[in-house]
Amino acid sequence: MPQRIGVLGGTFDPVHIGHLRIGEEVAELLGLDIVLFIPSAAPPHKDGQEVAPFAHRWEMLRMALNGNPRFQLSDIERRMPGKSYSVLTLRKLREEFKGNGRCFFLVGLDAFLELHTWWRFQELFRLASLVVLPRPGFDPAFIEGFLTREVSREYTRQGEGTVFVHPSLLPVRCLSCTELGVSSTQIRRLVRQGRSIRYLVVPEVMRYIHANGLYREVF
Helix, strand or coil, X not given: CCEEEEEEEECCCCCXXXXXXXXXXXXXXXXXXXXXXXXXXXXXXXXXXXXXXXXXXXXXXXXXXCCCCCEEECCHHHHCCCCCCHHHHHHHHHHHHCCCEEEEEEEEHHHHCCHHHXXXXXXXXXXXXXXXXXXXXXXXXXXXXXXXXXXXXXXXXXXXXXXXXXXXXXXXXXXXXXXXXXXHHHHHHHHXXXXXXXXXXXXXXXXXXXXXXXXXXXX
16 A cells, blocks of 8 residues: 655755644644655745755754654755756656555645646646644635636536545645744744744754854845
8 A cells, every 4th residue: 555655845944843744744634654744955935045064954854854754854855956946856766656646745835826827837746745824813715716727627516525636636724723923034044033942943953053153144
């Protein structure tokens, strides 16, 4: 039976408790066997912005994920040449799992509504079931409107629920998770200001940031 694999990508600059809680809740709600955390090696949406070196972001993720048997860290984007496009990553994952994995691509609401600006975005809906993580109180009708406008008019809402189905593309679902209101941008700003980041990141990551002098200068 194919494994159910959650795919959570991003710069993770740095990884924080919000990322970890999303992975935990989605794994539980969808019955995932694995949640793959995939740090971007060359994020296309960060052109012109400084990002901490991959080695630092990788090490912080390694420490943060330690102890959760469902969490796995993948260097797939570091092994691939060029920009870290999600379509290419999902294609490569399908090759590596050799048909023994069903991918669930986790994406925040804001990013989802910008998918039409991503490279070959429509192919995403053939490669993975998208799991949209909306803000509390968000109307799923906005998701349906985006899908029918930007992807295919054949996407329809299943009953009164938050799952959208298509005759040939993979389903899209909204999945509400605990809203922690933590961001990597906020953490970097606090570090620059010399303020505490305790309880926003796991203790090992906090120590690593301070020991390596990360985020002290404005990028």
